[in-house]
Amino acid sequence: MEVTAQDGRVSMKPRKLADVEDTLTPVEAKKVRRGLRQAKEGKNLPWSHVKHDLGL
Numbered sequence: 001m002e003v004t005a006q007d008g009r010v011s012m013k014p015r016k017l018a019d020v021e022d023t024l025t026p027v028e029a030k031k032v033r034r035g036l037r038q039a040k041e042g043k044n045l046p047w048s049h050v051k052h053d054l055g056l
Contacts, residue, residue, distance in 0.1 A: 001014055002015055
């Protein structure tokens, strides 16, 4: 929130929360929704298991 005072008046303006470049494309949003759905269904692995399987 940006708050400014000028001539005895207070102005409050919300700041931009995200840049245009930071928003997801429709394809990216679909991938995120799919990943969230898989996580809710328990179809995910802990990162430590993934690293072990990849030999990292």
